[in-house]
Amino acid sequence: MPAPLSQDDFIAFDRKQAALGQLLFYDKILSGNRNIACATCHHPKLGTGDRLSLGIGEGGEGLGTERTALVDENRIKKRIPRNAPGLWNLGAKELHTLFHDGRLSIDDTYENGFNSPAEEWLPEGLDTLLAAQAIFPLVAQFEMAGNPKENEIAGAVHDRIDASWPILAKRVRVIPEYGRLFVEAFDHIDTPEQVTITEIANALAAFQAIEWQSFDSPFDQYLAGNEAALSDGQKRGLDLFYGKANCASCHAGPLLSDQKFHAIGLPPFGPGRTRRFDPMVRDVGRMGESDRLEDAYRFRTPMLRNVELTGPYGHNGAYPTLEGIVRHHLNPDGMLAEWSPETARLPSAPWLEAIDFVVWNDKREMARQALFRDISPLTLSDDDVSDLVAFLTSLTGTQSVTSPPFGIPEKVPSGLPLDE
Structure with a gap:
C-alpha cells in the first residue's frame, strides 16, 4: 500500500490567484459564444464531472443529466468524444501526464516545459501542468470555442491554435473587476493591459488545485x-x-x-x-x-x-x-x-x-x-x-468534499448567468 498523502505532496498555490480563478472557472466569458463555463462540465454538485458518458459542450443548455442539445439551426454538431474527468488532486507534485490519451505532459520536447497540442506555440510562463491543461478546453471547438464563423475566438482558432488566446485575455481584462483582481493577485501585473492568457491559466490552476485537493477519506x-x-x-x-x-x-x-x-x-x-x-x-x-x-x-x-x-x-x-x-x-x-x-x-x-x-x-x-x-x-x-x-x-473524501475552501460564487464579474 502507498504512504499516506500529505500537504507536502501538493504544489503550493497562491490563494489570491485561486480566488480569482474561482470566478473565471464559473464564468462563461471564457467561451467563444459566452454560453458555457469550465464548471458546466466539471461541476462540484456532480463530483467535478457532468454525470454523462459523453457530454454536450458548446451549444447545449442546462447542467448534468438535465443538459439538453438545442434543435433546429442551433443544434449541436457533435458530442464531446470523451468523458469529462473529475478534477480531484490535479495539483499533486507527482502528476506528470493529463488527458485520457496523455497528449499533455511535462516534457521539454518543444523547449517550453511541456509536450502539448500547442507544441511550440504554447504561451510562456505557465507555472504548472494544470495551468497548461486549463487553456485547451477554451480553444476546443465543441467544448468551449464554438464553430468557425460564430465568434472571433473560434475563427482565430481555425487560423492557428494560439491566435485566440490574446482575444480571450483582452475580453477578460477589460472587465473592471477582473482587471483589478489580476493586479492584486499577480506581483508582475501593474495594469490590466498586461494580463495575458498565462495569468488566466495560472489562476484557473490555482483554484482547481486548492479547491479539489482531497486526502481525508x-x-x-x-x-x-x-x-x-x-x-x-x-x-x-x-x-x-x-x-x-x-x-x-x-x-x-x-x-x-x-x-x-x-x-x-x-x-x-x-x-x-x-x-x-x-x-x-x-x-x-x-x-x-x-x-x-x-x-x-x-x-x-x-x-x-x-x-x-x-x-x-x-x-x-x-x-x-x-x-x-x-x-x-x-x-x-x-x-x-x-x-x-x-x-x-x-x-x-x-x-x-x-x-x-x-x-x-x-x-x-x-x-x-x-x-x-x-x-x-x-x-x-x-x-x-x-x-x-x-x-x-472508502476513497471518498470527507470535509474536502463537503466543505471546499471556495465553493460556488454567487455571481461573476462578467454578469453572465451561472450554471447551478
Missing part, C-alpha cells in the same frame, strides 16, 4: 494508522485491491494511478477522438498522440480518490456504476459482449444517433480493438465484487 485515515476508519467489507476489498484482484498493478502509488496507458476493451461508442486522416469513427487512444501501433486503444489510468462521485466510468463513460466498471476489469470480453447501448448516459440528440454506435457495425474495427487487451479475466465471487466496490467508496 476513510482510506487515507486508515493509511495514517486508524484501522477503525474502514468497515470489515472495505478491509476485505482493500485486501483484494492490493492482492488477488491485482488492481494496484495499475492503480498504484499515492495517487492510485501509474499514469500509464492500458487497453481494457471498453465498449466503443460516440464520435471518437478521431485523427485527421482516420477514415472511420474510432478512438485509438494513446496512439493518437504517439503514432505508435503498440499504444493503440490504450488510455491513461485514472486516479481513484472520490471515484464514487465521478461516474460514469471509463474514457467514454461506458459504465454508469462502480460495479459495472469493476466487473468489466474482471471479464472485459464477456462484459463487452453483454453491454448494450442503453447502458450509456447520452443526452437525446436524434440527429447524432446514426454516429453514436456506428462503430459496432464496423467488423474490422471491432476486430482490431479486440487484439489489444492488457488485463486478463479473473474470477471473483459476487461477494468479492461487493467488497471491492465497498473499498472504492
Whole structure:
C-alpha cells in the first residue's frame, strides 16, 4: 500500500490567484459564444464531472443529466468524444501526464516545459501542468470555442491554435473587476493591459488545485494508522485491491494511478477522438498522440480518490456504476459482449444517433480493438465484487468534499448567468 498523502505532496498555490480563478472557472466569458463555463462540465454538485458518458459542450443548455442539445439551426454538431474527468488532486507534485490519451505532459520536447497540442506555440510562463491543461478546453471547438464563423475566438482558432488566446485575455481584462483582481493577485501585473492568457491559466490552476485537493477519506485515515476508519467489507476489498484482484498493478502509488496507458476493451461508442486522416469513427487512444501501433486503444489510468462521485466510468463513460466498471476489469470480453447501448448516459440528440454506435457495425474495427487487451479475466465471487466496490467508496473524501475552501460564487464579474 502507498504512504499516506500529505500537504507536502501538493504544489503550493497562491490563494489570491485561486480566488480569482474561482470566478473565471464559473464564468462563461471564457467561451467563444459566452454560453458555457469550465464548471458546466466539471461541476462540484456532480463530483467535478457532468454525470454523462459523453457530454454536450458548446451549444447545449442546462447542467448534468438535465443538459439538453438545442434543435433546429442551433443544434449541436457533435458530442464531446470523451468523458469529462473529475478534477480531484490535479495539483499533486507527482502528476506528470493529463488527458485520457496523455497528449499533455511535462516534457521539454518543444523547449517550453511541456509536450502539448500547442507544441511550440504554447504561451510562456505557465507555472504548472494544470495551468497548461486549463487553456485547451477554451480553444476546443465543441467544448468551449464554438464553430468557425460564430465568434472571433473560434475563427482565430481555425487560423492557428494560439491566435485566440490574446482575444480571450483582452475580453477578460477589460472587465473592471477582473482587471483589478489580476493586479492584486499577480506581483508582475501593474495594469490590466498586461494580463495575458498565462495569468488566466495560472489562476484557473490555482483554484482547481486548492479547491479539489482531497486526502481525508476513510482510506487515507486508515493509511495514517486508524484501522477503525474502514468497515470489515472495505478491509476485505482493500485486501483484494492490493492482492488477488491485482488492481494496484495499475492503480498504484499515492495517487492510485501509474499514469500509464492500458487497453481494457471498453465498449466503443460516440464520435471518437478521431485523427485527421482516420477514415472511420474510432478512438485509438494513446496512439493518437504517439503514432505508435503498440499504444493503440490504450488510455491513461485514472486516479481513484472520490471515484464514487465521478461516474460514469471509463474514457467514454461506458459504465454508469462502480460495479459495472469493476466487473468489466474482471471479464472485459464477456462484459463487452453483454453491454448494450442503453447502458450509456447520452443526452437525446436524434440527429447524432446514426454516429453514436456506428462503430459496432464496423467488423474490422471491432476486430482490431479486440487484439489489444492488457488485463486478463479473473474470477471473483459476487461477494468479492461487493467488497471491492465497498473499498472504492472508502476513497471518498470527507470535509474536502463537503466543505471546499471556495465553493460556488454567487455571481461573476462578467454578469453572465451561472450554471447551478
